[in-house]
Amino acid sequence: MDRARAKRIAKQWMFPTETTSYMGGLEDRPVLVRSEGRTVTDSDGKEYLDFQSGQMGAALGHQHPRMTAVVENTMRSMMHSTNTMLNAPRLKLHERLGKLLPLPLSKSLFLVSGSDTIEASVDLARKATGGVDVIGFHAGLHGSTSYLTRSLSFNWERRKHSVVAPATQAIVTPYCYRCPLKLKFPSCDIQCLDTSLELADANFTTKPAAFIGEPILSAGGVIQPPEGYFKKLQEALKARGMLMIMDEAQTGLGKTGKLFGFQHEKGVSPEIIGISKHFGGGLPISAVCTTAKVARDAVKNGYFATRSHATDPLLCAAGTESLNIVEDEDMAGKAAKIETRIKGAFNKMAKEFESVGDIRGRGVLLGIEFVTDRVKKTPANAQTKMIFDYCLNKGLIFQIRGTRGLQNVIRLVPPMTTTKPELDRALSILYDAVKRASKGKRRG
Ligand SMILES: Cc1ncc(COP(=O)(O)O)c(C=O)c1O
Known part of the structure; x- marks a missing residue:
């Protein structure tokens, strides 16, 4: 298709934000x-x-040739299946992922997108703790579903996203190159976290449930919190009965040089992680992973999360093969x-x-x-x-x-x-x- 025809189609038929949202001019791109x-x-x-x-x-x-082979084979045997029954690729993926997760993370459920994992993680934390309020970095991004994940994506202007979800609030991103408090690490003693939590405590309208954050804030400009930040944060969360949710969409499965981004800091052990992006090796599958205790506590309170395509054999087989590739290669x-x-x-x-x-x-x-x-x-x-x-x-x-x-x-x-x-x-x-x-x- 030549560029001129592509431009005509984009202008006439695409929803306007599709062509203007990312730095504009999408219709002129290759x-x-x-x-x-x-x-x-x-x-x-x-x-x-x-x-x-x-x-x-x-x-x-x-x-990746191994991905293509698995996808082709699974398409011939069983692409889609009900999530009200087990299927072999789904079980294999639970086992493969379960064995790969650093303990005490062990339980997983499958969804389709990264935004799905955030919606499901926040609900999981709320059901497990009985709390509601959630805090996240002011430069964070966690998805584009129109209510909860956009409300938690403080890096976008929340006012653009119609109604904002209640009990969601920002804490200061530890952006050391442009410290919002104009301090210097390490002499700052991570004051941004103390200040953020003091403000959050004052703002909570209910019992707080969780913090959500990326180990490295990707869309916010690849911001890497300083050494010691997440450990100090996790201690503060524990003191408040809150859970740590790590959004590993961008940092998970090898990309940071370790299996998960949170593993770069010793002593940090999130109760919930979300994985997506290359988890499916190019196909859309995502997972929420948690500990047996959090899963049990949440389910007692009626927790469940699923999507019609979340346990498709095609996607699950792709998930297992991508994990094999991450490890084998x-x-x-x-x-x-x-x-x-x-x-x-x-x-x-x-x-x-x-x-x-x-x-x-x-x-x-x-x-x-x-x-x-x-x-x-x-x-x-x-x-x-x-x-x-x-x-x-x-x-x-x-x-x-x-x-x-x-x-x-x-x-x-x-x-x-x-x-x-x-x-x-x-x-x-x-x-x-x-x-x-x-x-x-x-x-x-
Ligand atoms: C850190 C992070 N979390 C969640 C998402 C949302 O993922 P998805 O677009 O698959 O819903 C993104 C999207 O880029 C992301 O960067």
């Missing part, structure tokens, strides 16, 4: 027709390195190596270009924040857009992210299977892009 490995191809035959892993669902690479180890290479290249660039303000994230979830000067940390939104445009033109795809008004972080999420030559190519394009966008602003 029309993708094929994907394989780390490459997507547009309708003109132009190839792009996909450093956003689709919408993060292709972190194993597009059409040491995806976490691969992600850690990619982190070293990309951070190494940007650390070098930071010596040359003033605009490279901060380099952060883990594994294949990395963010580079651009500024016009390093002292004032003025966000370089325009230069960041120039970098994005240049890279897209040269065949490299990623997204721009940031907290609220900021759009100055390039978020790189290459598939964990990205090869050395592919990384070299991407880094060479990025170097040229940063150089052009930094014209006249070289260091030294």
Whole structure:
């Protein structure tokens, strides 16, 4: 399909926000027709390195051959099934995931999307604790269902989302590069958390139920809470009878260099986690995982969560194979190596270009924040857009992210299977892009 026809269809038939929501101009972007490995191809035959892993669902690479084989086989035997009966792929996935989870997490239920896991996790925490209030990071994003998950996605402007769910409130994101309290870690002693909790305690309208957060805030601009933050938070939650829900949509299953993002901090053990994105190796399946005790307490109070397609053999078989691949092919180890290479290249660039303000994230979830000067940390939104445009033109795809008004972080999420030559190519394009966008602003 040629670009002109694609543009006409988009303008005439697509819902308007579809074409305007992400930095606008979707109808002028390439029309993708094929994907394989780390490459997507547009309708003109132009190839792009996909450093956003689709919408993060292709972190194993597009059409991983083992995924394709399992999907083809399962489609011939049983694609869909009722969730009121057991089916073999569903049971196998419960067992596979159960054995992989760090104890005391052991129980799982399956859903379809990341937003589903958040809806179900919050309800789980509420039913298990008898509380209602939920707190989350003010730069967090947890989904797009129109009521609860948008209300908890404080990084979006909540007022845009019609009615906001009650008993949801934000706490300050520990964004050390731009500390909202203008303090410095570690001498700050994580004051942002004390202040946040003091305010939350004053705001609670009921018994509180849970905190929800991403181990690394992806859409908020790849913000990595400092060492010790989650441990201190979990102690505070326990003191209030609240549960910790970790949204591992973006950080789970190897991407940060460990199986789960929360495992980077010793002594942190969330009672509930949500996994989605590449869990299905490209197909939509998600899971809520919890401890036997939380599951029991919630079920006593009438908890249940399901979707018509959540236990489809096709999706469950895909889930099991993606977990096999993550383990067999040491995806976490691969992600850690990619982190070293990309951070190494940007650390070098930071010596040359003033605009490279901060380099952060883990594994294949990395963010580079651009500024016009390093002292004032003025966000370089325009230069960041120039970098994005240049890279897209040269065949490299990623997204721009940031907290609220900021759009100055390039978020790189290459598939964990990205090869050395592919990384070299991407880094060479990025170097040229940063150089052009930094014209006249070289260091030294
Ligand atoms: C951290 C996080 N949680 C939840 C979601 C929602 O997932 P989905 O779009 O599959 O509902 C997203 C989406 O990007 C996300 O980044």
